[in-house]
Amino acid sequence: MGRGFNLLELTIIIAMLSILLLMAIPSFDAITSRIKIKRLASELNSFLVQAKSEAVTRNQKLYAHFSFNSTSSVSSGSWYIQLTDSASSTGNQLLYFSGTPFSEIEVSHSYNPAYITFDQVRGRPNGGTINFYFVNDTVNKLRAVMANPPGRIKICATSGDAYDYPPCS
Structure with missing residues (x-):
């Protein structure tokens, strides 16, 4: 009697491992998506x-x-937010936040005109x-809320408890 694997056994094992890997790939996509949106929330807050x-x-009013x-x-992902010292976007640029790493994430804001002022x-x-x-995924939405007063910046989930963020109140 021979020792080791024969060709048929090896083929079956490879097929079973392939099936297991194919079932695991979607969960990796979900994990990377979760990390991506949490990273956007964290970097935007920062x-x-x-x-x-x-x-x-x-000691100067600034505009994002x-x-x-x-x-x-x-x-x-072709969006950005730039902090300037002027109500015009052509002012002296102090900080820059690029949306390039966050493609496939829909971003909108409620500011009209299109800037945030900082006292x-x-x-x-x-x-x-x-x-x-x-x-x-239009169900799990996150929101950055700027409240004035007190000037607090809060990240929350618009519906339920999404991505480990508390619901907006």
């Missing part, structure tokens, strides 16, 4: 907090300009929201 700090440090207006939304004394942003969600 950008806004830094903009508040810059306004206080410089969106590359798109409030009546549209973008999902191509020079306490860094308070004017009130408004930034919404974002995956284009193929």
